[in-house]
Structure formats: structure tokens, C-alpha cells
Amino acid sequence: MPTDLQARPTQASRSGGESQVVAVQDVSHAYSGPDGRRVLALSGVSMCAAAGELLAVVGPSGCGKTTLLELICGLQRPDAGTIACAPAALMPQRDLLLPWLRSVDNAALALRIAGLPRARATARAASLFAEMGLAGFERARPSELSGGMRQRVAFLRTLLSGKRVLCLDEPFGALDAITRAEMQGWLARALAREPRTVVLVTHDVEEAVLLGARVAILSPRPGRVIEELEVDSPRPRSRTDARIVGLRERALQVLGLGAPA
């Protein structure tokens, strides 16, 4: 599917040679808690993702996953350790679509910010709507979209930022189980068409092994990487595939949630 998204020459040339697009080394970070005390969110975390790879980060609530993404996106500087990362765009946990913009204008936001005139920016965003399963909803306002559609518009907005790395913060966490399963399949297909390096944060172990090429499992706060799994099953993957089920069990065990053997 030849879209103008795939070939961004500046980025292609920048990617030449380097293998790790995201490299997190021994990162520790604390934030100010509600009572003013410093809360250690991440402790000595290391992980990496190669170009075009999807790195899934899974862990219990409050293990510093969102903090990790904000560090990768450069919204915060780590207290210790280093982060080397190509320019990254964040898809926040809440879709944060702007209610005053129509969905096509929301999707085109990054293009407008990059200085494209409105007509060209929206035309380019609209050209991807069908591919994203959003055809016919270009002029809808966010309040008129279903939860799954809002996530797709938010994903398209992130994609159109043109950055090499997409940081997805529990993108399907707020969706019902059926919509979430649909959206997981949709994300896998969307990334097959528009390959990017992705850091996907989730608390859903199945989602992590289903979508990730690599799964980093974080401990409860302060988050440390307690296990890294490679998922080499071919795509498209099925959640009933024996290897996927096996990895899922393994991950749950690491998290202390496995069925007693």
C-alpha cells in the first residue's frame, strides 16, 4: 500500500546502520507523590527495540509504565541511566482527541503543527481513513465516535506525526473485551502496512504476547524488568496458538499469577 507515510527520506537515511531504535539503559526515575515525597517509579530498567519491532511492556498497575513512555518520548529526563531513541510520538492512555475538531482534523493535527496548510493536511489524513476502518467518519466529532473508533483516530494522529517510534500507552485498556480483540487484530494489520518501531505498554499479558516481538515484564513499583520474552511466532498470530498460549502462561507465572502447576 503505497502511502506518503512510508517513505520519509530524512528518516530512512537516519535509520541506516543503527539497529536499536529504542535503547533504554539502566534507567531509574522518581516522581513527586501527592504528599510531596519522591516515589521511585522505575529502578534500573533496560530494554531495547530494533527498527520495525514491537516491544511490549507488561506489568501490574502502577509499575511505572506510563513514566517509561514519557521518558522515551522525551517529556521527562530520567534521574539515572540513559535513553537513546529516535524521535517518538506518544499515543496517550486517554485518546485526548480535541472535541472541537472533526475526526479528520484531529488525525491531521501533527501535520498542521508541522506547518502544512489545512486543506493539504486533512486531505492526507482523510486518504488513510478507509485503511483505518474509519471511512465515512471524516467529519464526525469525537463525541460521535465509538471508543474503538476514537482509538483509531488517535492512532492515526500518532502515525501521522511521522516519527519513527510510536509509544502506545494502554491503547485498548478502556475498551470492552470484544472491541479490544478487534482492535488488536486491527493494530497488527495497520503496523504490517505502515511499519514502525513500537513500544506498547499494556497490563494485558495476552495482548503483549499476541502483538509483541519482544515482551518486557515489569515488577510492581518500583518497576524493574524481571523477564524478557522473545516471541518468534509468525504473524498473523492467533490467541489459541500453542506457542502464544505457552508464552502467556510463562508471563503470568513470572508475574506470580500463573495457575499452580
Next chain:
Amino acid sequence: MRARALQLLPALFVVALLIGAWELYVDLSGVDAAVLPAPHDVGTALWNSGELLLRNFKVTALEVVLGLGMALSAGFGLAVAIHLSPVLRRAFYPLAVGSQALPIPVIGVLLVFWWGFGIFPKLAIIALICFFPVLVTTVDGLAAVDPEQLKLMRTLDASRWQAFRFAELPAGLPAALSGARIALAVGVIGAFIAETTTPTSGPYPGLGREILTDVNFQTSRAYAGTLLLFLFAITCFYALSLAERKLAPWTIRPRGEAT
């Protein structure tokens, strides 16, 4: 259109009820017509002095529209400046609050000294009275933007101006429009205050001045003039509600009442 007309029924019913009660009260209490004229006397005065009242009304309406225009620009502009600059906030916000305590006649003298008997002193007074609600609501509205939204703008490499233009400004617009509606409601009484505190040359000094002259010996005409101001305020208010639908369509709830 029929549905629209039906929506007016409750208001018309209340008005009819009030007029009936008023007429009855005047009849039964025997109150002096110089104190409270009966509704039918007000109607007669409106008919007999129609031309005089209308010409004065035009003067006042122009003052209100221009004065409000100034108030909205000043209130909105100052709110944006205060929002973008903490220094300007510290410098101007207390003064803006203080400005609302100014007794108008005190500055009226100065305004007339500067600009004479024309429309400008009136506009300045209306603007002074009306800019404040716009300022306060807009400052709050601009600050009420979701901080996560601003974070998102940062990840998309938005400049300060772009974050303002795409996120903060539209987020603050509904509040600014609410402020405008309050300003509008005060605007008409502001024009009355302006006209009665600064002298005007010419045959038609405006409805406010006319009402003040009439109130002692032609009370029914004073009431007729008041009726015009009353209707004007209502018309302006709903006109702004219509404009609001155009300016901030995303705030229209499914049942879309222009409250």
C-alpha cells in the same frame, strides 16, 4: 419553525400573566399613575411617543453594540495576555478587579473632559462595566484546558503559539462566550448608567436619558422606554446564543437548548 414558535409559548404565557396581574394591581390598589402606570397606559404612551422613543432607542442601541464590541475585545484580549504572561497577570488582574469598584460619575467627568458630549464617553463607560465578566470567565476558561492535552501537544512538537491556538483557545471559548452573555445582559443597564452620568448634546440623547427625564412627570412613557430596553436585552442575548452555535458547535448538547 412551528416548533420554535411553540417553544415561545411558556415565556408568552408568563408575560401575559404578569401583565394581567399588574393591570389588576393598579386597578384595585388605586396606586398613583405617576408611581406605577397601568400596562394599557404604557401601551398608549408607546404608541403616542413611538417616534421619539425609537429615535432615542437607536442612539442607545448603537452605544450598546459598540460598547459591547469594545468590552468583548478588551476583556478577551486582556484575558489572553494574562493567560500567556504571569507578569501581566500580576500587573493587571488586581487593577481589573479594582476597576469594577469605580463609581462611574467620578470618571464620567474626566471622560467628558477628554471626549466631550458625544458617544465616546458612553462607550468607555459601557466597556468598563462589561469587560470584566468576559475577562474573568475567559481567564478561567483558558486555564481549564486539560494538562494532558498540552502534554500531547508537546509530543507533537507544537510551539507555544500552536498549543494555544489548537488546544487552549478552543477550550476557553465556551467560557468566554458565557462571559459575553453576562456582559450583554449588563450592557443595556450599562448604557443607561453611561447616558445618565455623562451629558449629551443633540435632540436625541438616548433612551436612558429620556427615561430619566420622563420618570417624574410622564411615568407611562418612562415605562414604555424601559419596555424597549427590556426587549432589546432579550433579543441581543438570544442573538448571541445563535452566534455561539456557530462559534462553538461542539458544545451543543443533543437537546441543544440555548440556555
